Every structure is written in C-alpha cells, then in structure tokens.
Amino acid sequence: MKNTASSHSSKTERSNRVLDNQYQPSKDFWESDLILSFFLKKEFPEETWNYLQPFLSQLGKTAATIMDELSLTADKHGPVLKKRNHLGETVNEIVFHPYYNELLKIAVESGLFKVKWSIEARKNHGDYLHRMGFGLAFLYGMGDASVPCPLCMTDGAARLIDRYGRDEDKGRLLPHIYADLVEELYTGAMFLTEKIGGSDVGANLVEANHQEGDYYLLNGEKWFCSNANADLILVLARTKPEIEGTKGLSIFLVERQKPDGTTNEMDVIRLKEKLGVRSMASAEILLTDTLGKRLGKEGEGFKIMTDMINLSRLWNAVIAISSYRRCLVEAYQFLSHRQTFGKKALEHALVRTKLEELIANYLADFYLTWKTIRTLDEGDNGNEKSRELVRILTPMVKKKTAETAVYGIRESMELMGGLGYIEDTVIPKFMRDTLVLPIWEGAGNIMVLDMLRAIRKSDGLSILYSEMYKIFNESGKFEDELNKLENLMGAIENFKEMDQDSLEASAKGIFEDLTRLYQIALLKKAMVQENEPWILPTIEYLQGRKKESHLISPLSVQQVKGMMGWR
Incomplete structure (x- = not known):
C-alpha cells in the first residue's frame, strides 16, 4: 500500500520553498564578477597584475563567505563609551564588539593598505597604487560598508603624512599603515x-x-x-x-x-x-x-585637508558602487530562482525592464568611478592634464554614485519583496549604511558648488569636453550626444553672466546632464567585443531612446544575464 502521508510530505518539502533547489549564492565575489575581473585585468601591466591578483582572489572568497556574519553582528552590537573606570578615573575608552576587530583584521590581511603604502608596492608598482588599493576596497565593500569609513580615513591620513609630514614621522608612522598584523595597525x-x-x-x-x-x-x-x-x-x-x-x-x-x-x-x-x-x-x-x-x-590647513577630503570622496564612490553591486547581485540571484505566477521572476518582462535600468545605472557609475581613480593615479605621477581633470571628476563621481546607490539599493530591496526588507538579509544593512553616502564628505549641493569652483579654477571642463567630443565624433551614432554636449557647453558659458542665485539653481541640472553624457562617452570608449554584452545595452539605455516611446521591447532573459556579468 502506498504511503500517501510520506508522499505528500516529500512533495511539500520540494515545493514549499522561497527559492528553488538550484539556488546557490556565490562563494567568491572576485571569481563571480565578470565585469570587475575583466576591467581590472586590462588596467595593469603583467608584473603588477601578477602581484595584485592573489590579493584579489583571497579577499573575494573572504568577502563572500564570512564577512556577512561579522558585519551583521557588529552592526547589532555597536561600540560603547566607557567614560570612567572602577576607580572613577576618566578613561574615554571606546569598546567594540569582537567581530568589528575581526573585520579590521580582514582588511589588514587582505593587503588593502600593503598594495598601496608598502615600500615594495611603491617602488615596483607606483603608477597603479590607487587602482590596486581601490580594487581591494571594492571587494571589501561588497562584504561590509561600515568599516570602510575607518579604512578610508586611514588611507587619507597616510596620504597627508606622506605628502606633508617630516621624514622622521613618515618613517615612524607609515609602517603602521601597511602593517601585517592588526595589532600593529594605526587607523x-x-x-x-x-x-x-x-x-x-x-x-x-x-x-x-x-x-x-x-x-x-x-x-x-x-x-x-x-x-x-x-x-x-x-x-x-x-x-x-x-x-x-x-x-x-x-x-x-x-x-x-x-x-x-x-x-x-x-x-x-x-x-x-x-x-x-x-x-x-x-x-x-x-x-x-x-x-x-x-x-x-x-x-594652509584647508588646502592641505582637501587632499584627504578628495581621496575620501573617491572612497565614498567606491563603497557606493560596491554596495550597490552587492545588493543588485542579491536581487538578481533571488529573481533567478524565485517562482512567481508560474515561472521564474526573471522571466517576467517588468522585472527584466527594472533590472535593465538598475544594471545600466550601476555600470555607468562603475566606469565613471574607475576613470576617476585612474586619473588620480596619473595626476599623482606627474600628469598635469590629469591633475586638472580630477578636480572636476571627484565631486562629479561622489555626487552621482551616492545618489545612484541609495536609489538602486532601495529598488533591489523591492524586487525581493518582503524578504528584502527583513534584517536577516544583508540588504537592509546596506540600505542604512548607504544612506550616509550622499551626506558624508560633502553633500550633493556642496558637490555642485565644488564643480562650479573646478570649472573656474582649472582646465578640467575643457579637457572633459575635448575627450567627449573626440569619442562622439569618431562614431556616426552619437549625433544627439554631440548636440547635447554643445548645448551644455553653451549653457555653462552663460554662467559668467548669471547672478549667484541663478547660477547655483541652474548648475545642478546642467552638471547632472554633463555627467550622464560623460558616462556614455566612457562606456563607448571602453567597449570591445568581450564586454559588449554589458556595455552596449547600457549605452542604449543611457541614450534614452526607449523613453521616447511608450512602446518598449524588453530585453530577453539572456540579455539581462549578459548585462549582469555575474558568474
């Protein structure tokens, strides 16, 4: 006789699941991310790549496997101020959960500071220090978005000590930045x-x-x-x-x-x-x-401090895109294995259309961020043109990535429904952590004012214009972008005649349009056959031609997977 109870139990066990049996989250963020790995490998000569790659590989595994538990627990058990000891003496000690110290230890052992500040790295790979450090910071940020604030401050302090400190202080303090042991780290x-x-x-x-x-x-x-x-x-x-x-x-x-x-x-x-x-x-x-x-x-204090502030703004951008990437991955994996209304959620056109928007926004910010990092590397190594350009790119990328991340993570949360809102998952913490990014290191309005200062006090805008014009002019498919570029430059030229109130009120929208055009140009310049699956649909989305009609042909499931670039 058939055991109907057992049969029914087995069927229920198979079907009554949030995600299907094939769901398996990544165990290695470096190995899984086709976009990041493809991009970074092209940024470095072979010797530098061979030096950096083991660090990336190790941190990719650590971020994907153990950092979530450390991050979520440390978040729930924040630091406590111990004002006095048992004898009534003022001690001002800040006590942290042990998992916070574990997260710091991971940062030290990842080589995040070593690849940027050690004597070996600076001697043998000096042209690529920011790119190496931020490559690791990106992976770290996919695992935790809170500790990167102290990491950012440490990197900035090292920069000022290195540039403006006395030789005795450099020799005494910088080794504690690239220390091998967390106990020796000076943050x-x-x-x-x-x-x-x-x-x-x-x-x-x-x-x-x-x-x-x-x-x-x-x-x-x-x-x-x-x-x-x-x-x-x-x-x-x-x-x-x-x-x-x-x-x-x-x-x-x-x-x-x-x-x-x-x-x-x-x-x-x-x-x-x-x-x-x-x-x-x-x-x-x-x-x-x-x-x-x-x-x-x-x-000269404020002038010197801007060196640290601008590096911090770039950290802000890197953590914005890495946090966004993590939450986008969480939503994408969920949608790929969630059955809704008779098919996988990813197979619904509305879901694919939303993912197209979110991935395109991410990729646009990804390429803008790495362009700014590369430009800072070049400027630090004596390229005067890059020094001028980075002055306008830094506030641009800080403002854009912070705003995109807040929006994109919220939308990723919605794509996962109620599960995305539950504190058992990582998205709520990333949402809360990311909300600070438009505020810290200068709020959005301050970034607009900084871009205004940059176009007055540097040649950054003319360099930006020349670069965009060259890229758009070499292709026959960017006439609209060329016209928009000329119109924007004309509007910026009119800034000279405006009173301050009108200038500030007009600048925000103009700079946002300029940012979007520059992102299209960077994507076009970066596109080759191997990255076309994610770059081409991103360019088409940013060009906005779909928005000109209410009739939209959604991307296929395979096209969305190509855009996502996640193994």
Whole structure:
C-alpha cells in the first residue's frame, strides 16, 4: 500500500520553498564578477597584475563567505563609551564588539593598505597604487560598508603624512599603515566639522596655540568625529583667530600618545547614534590642551585637508558602487530562482525592464568611478592634464554614485519583496549604511558648488569636453550626444553672466546632464567585443531612446544575464 502521508510530505518539502533547489549564492565575489575581473585585468601591466591578483582572489572568497556574519553582528552590537573606570578615573575608552576587530583584521590581511603604502608596492608598482588599493576596497565593500569609513580615513591620513609630514614621522608612522598584523595597525581620522559651521569649515572656532617647533595645543569642540578611536587624527584649527574663514586654519597631526609617552587628552562627550554604519564609532570630542603637530605652513590647513577630503570622496564612490553591486547581485540571484505566477521572476518582462535600468545605472557609475581613480593615479605621477581633470571628476563621481546607490539599493530591496526588507538579509544593512553616502564628505549641493569652483579654477571642463567630443565624433551614432554636449557647453558659458542665485539653481541640472553624457562617452570608449554584452545595452539605455516611446521591447532573459556579468 502506498504511503500517501510520506508522499505528500516529500512533495511539500520540494515545493514549499522561497527559492528553488538550484539556488546557490556565490562563494567568491572576485571569481563571480565578470565585469570587475575583466576591467581590472586590462588596467595593469603583467608584473603588477601578477602581484595584485592573489590579493584579489583571497579577499573575494573572504568577502563572500564570512564577512556577512561579522558585519551583521557588529552592526547589532555597536561600540560603547566607557567614560570612567572602577576607580572613577576618566578613561574615554571606546569598546567594540569582537567581530568589528575581526573585520579590521580582514582588511589588514587582505593587503588593502600593503598594495598601496608598502615600500615594495611603491617602488615596483607606483603608477597603479590607487587602482590596486581601490580594487581591494571594492571587494571589501561588497562584504561590509561600515568599516570602510575607518579604512578610508586611514588611507587619507597616510596620504597627508606622506605628502606633508617630516621624514622622521613618515618613517615612524607609515609602517603602521601597511602593517601585517592588526595589532600593529594605526587607523586614521579627520576631525573637521564643528557645531557652528558643518560643511562651512571657514566658520570653525577650535584654536591652536603655538608651543615650540611645530607643536601646538588645541582647544575647542569637534562635532562629528568618525573613527573616534583613531591613532592618527588630522585636525583643523585656527592659529590666528583674527583671520576669518579658511585662510586662518592650519592642520595638525594628533597622535594618541605624546612624544613623552603620556596620553594625549581628548574628552569624548558622547558617541553618535547613527542610522547606519553603526559598528564603527562617531563621536563629539572636546580638545583641551591636546597636543598637535602642524603639517605644512600656517594658514594652509584647508588646502592641505582637501587632499584627504578628495581621496575620501573617491572612497565614498567606491563603497557606493560596491554596495550597490552587492545588493543588485542579491536581487538578481533571488529573481533567478524565485517562482512567481508560474515561472521564474526573471522571466517576467517588468522585472527584466527594472533590472535593465538598475544594471545600466550601476555600470555607468562603475566606469565613471574607475576613470576617476585612474586619473588620480596619473595626476599623482606627474600628469598635469590629469591633475586638472580630477578636480572636476571627484565631486562629479561622489555626487552621482551616492545618489545612484541609495536609489538602486532601495529598488533591489523591492524586487525581493518582503524578504528584502527583513534584517536577516544583508540588504537592509546596506540600505542604512548607504544612506550616509550622499551626506558624508560633502553633500550633493556642496558637490555642485565644488564643480562650479573646478570649472573656474582649472582646465578640467575643457579637457572633459575635448575627450567627449573626440569619442562622439569618431562614431556616426552619437549625433544627439554631440548636440547635447554643445548645448551644455553653451549653457555653462552663460554662467559668467548669471547672478549667484541663478547660477547655483541652474548648475545642478546642467552638471547632472554633463555627467550622464560623460558616462556614455566612457562606456563607448571602453567597449570591445568581450564586454559588449554589458556595455552596449547600457549605452542604449543611457541614450534614452526607449523613453521616447511608450512602446518598449524588453530585453530577453539572456540579455539581462549578459548585462549582469555575474558568474
């Protein structure tokens, strides 16, 4: 006699599932990502590629297998301020969950700083340092988007110490940046903003009183100090209070210990309760006779700090696209194995149309980000044209990628329905973490103002125009883009005649259109036969010709898979 109960149970077990039996998430983000691996391999000469590739391979596995648990747990158990010890002594100790320290350890062991700051890397691969470092940062960002803030600050602190520090400080401190052990790592921070001004640092009040040599005592309150427990802190302070604005600011390196080995006092008022990036510490900090060592000349603090800010903006962009990529992958894998209304969700035209939009936006930002990274590498290696171009590309890419990521991750969440909203999955955390990206390192409106400054004070716009014109003019299929480019340049020329209010109100839309045109040009320039499956439909989407008609022919399932470029 047939065991009907057993048969029914077996059938229910097979069918009553969220995803089908074939679902298997990636175990290696580097191996799975055809777009990233194809792109990066073309960026480096063979010797540099052979040096970098093992680091990428190892981190790709780690990010895909163990970082989720570490990240989600550290997020739920954020840092705690231990103000005093049992004897009533003020200690200002910030205590982290052990998984936060594990995430830092992964960053150190991944080689993320080693490939950029070690003597070997700088000697043998000096033309490619930013590209190597950001290649690893991208993979790390697919596993966690919170710890990259301290990593970013550390990279920026190293940059300022290397460029403006004394040789003795470089020799003493930089080895702690590319340390092999997390216990030897010195992380960095940037104490920039104050209550009175926020982004308007020219209003800052913190004062620096000269002691001897390059040493000053700093006094005042810093309002938003991320990676508050850092070992190497760059602080803006006013050496001459009578000089208003940014011209009165100098920059100081503050270390946790004074040269005599005693603690350098900084009073942590409180930790910030943030919507996202909760596993790392942001604080309000009161400086009281805190010892700082001036970098560069007096009065050049803000100018020097922009070196760190601009690198931070590029970190912001890299983490934006890597977070977006991760969430897009989560949605794509879900849709590929979810049965809805009698077929896989990916087979529904509305789903494919939405994925086409999201993937195209991602790819446009991916190529813009890596163009900016390459340009920074070239500028750092003496290319004056690239130095001019990176001044306009940096605020452009920061603004665009942050806004795209917030929108794209929200849409990826919706594609997964209720499951995408549940905290058991990674998307809610990435959503919360990403919401800060349009705000940190200069909000979107500040980026518009920075682009305006860039076109006034550099040749970046003319270089951008020449590059786009050449690309569009060499093909017979970009007449519309050429016309739009000329119209935009005409509108920008009219900026000279506008009052400030009209100028600011007009600039945002014009720069957004300019960004989209430049992304089309970069994609066109990058396209070869091997990457055509993802670049060609992206160009066609960005050109907007589908939007000119209400009648749309959706991409096939195979075309969407080609765009996604995920193994």
